[in-house]
Amino acid sequence: MGITASERRITPLGNRRRDQILRAAEAEFEKYGYEGARIRRVADIAGVPKANVHYYFDNKAALYDAVLSNVVDLWNTALAPIDADADPATVLETYIRMKVELTRLYPAATRIFAQEMLGGWQHISEHLEQETREWTEHLATEIENWIRQNYILPVDPYHLIFVIWATTQHYAESGTQVSSIYRKKRLTRRDHERLADSLVTMVFRICGLEPTHPDRNV
Amino acid sequence: MGITASERRITPLGNRRRDQILRAAEAEFEKYGYEGARIRRVADIAGVPKANVHYYFDNKAALYDAVLSNVVDLWNTALAPIDADADPATVLETYIRMKVELTRLYPAATRIFAQEMLGGWQHISEHLEQETREWTEHLATEIENWIRQNYILPVDPYHLIFVIWATTQHYAESGTQVSSIYRKKRLTRRDHERLADSLVTMVFRICGLEPTHPDRNV
DNA sequence: TCAGTATCTGACTATTTGATCAGCTTTTTG
């Protein structure tokens, strides 16, 4: 022996198969969660023998880590570059629309992330949880400053963030539930636009901000 | 054979043990979800042999059904009796405070319910899902009437309900996450009061309603 | 071309899990 499976990502040829398995694993973990996920099914979805999965990933935990790492990267690149010096309305609207867009483009990733959060970060590594917390604290500080400067009405920053987070998350998580209420098979791009509009309007009202587009409906 | 385990609930003596096992199962399902739950652990927590669990519940699914049924009963009795003819402010405030109180008193039940919703109602029986949907539709209709009568600002009823639901749920679900942000071990009764206050204020602002207690802060 | 290396796989193992069942003990009943 000597080389571990987790190091095999660096080889050029192995990357295709590795990604193939990783995508299959993402679908599997989304559908069944960590405990419910089956290596066998991951292999079947990817169209490879089961042993091939273990060739690239030492064990189930390593496979899950790899998937989660992808998700967190996605989050970081999408939500990080919001300009801190912009006005509250712009920052909040950008944040909300970005978040909704992420749930639309990567529902699987979002749901895995949500499942992990729901489970109390039982399987995530320490530094990934740390990263998540840092985003939240950063935005909360920003909101507190706005309140101090009377830019927005007083509101508990964490509760406001939770409104945004929980509501968008709720959509991503409970696709079935939502569509069963709306009597639809799938949420369309339009549904997500409406969700984003609606959320922006609600958050603006909470903060006492004027709508940037006065003609927008809820 | 002849008698199935699910019918054994009617006997007087068996009820104590059955409840004992049921409570253990609730804790187990809360912690690990359906797939991750282990009959063995349920038996251990309840302090009974594993075979005793199967004496009262035919299989894992039946045990889960029994737990979920309890939860839904809880929801029904707590949220159903809200007076339909009251004014918007009263109805909304009562609904929110009731919901928050439920997550405080029965965090395990709430989390199981949330997990099931998150999983797209994969294990819940048809009629329980139906019941859940009916609550939502009822409240949504009410909200639409208020908007038509200009009692509240226009807002998508389902999005408003989701704000309430998702935010309270979010607290119940991610106890670990919340406390890691607040740097606390557990959420106190006071935290939940603050959450309820905050939510009521936010929802009122969204709806353009005046606070019932003007001195309340967020 | 060919040796060396990376990639891949079928067959196998050890362990765990949900579930069964025969028989024991306790409670109820006529």
Next chain:
DNA sequence: CAAAAAGCTGATCAAATAGTCAGATACTGA
């Protein structure tokens, strides 16, 4: 108080699962 019913349990089973491994196959560079 005895027979019947309900309650209980240790032993055991069949199925499933994560993970291993020896060896086959494909690729690469000298």
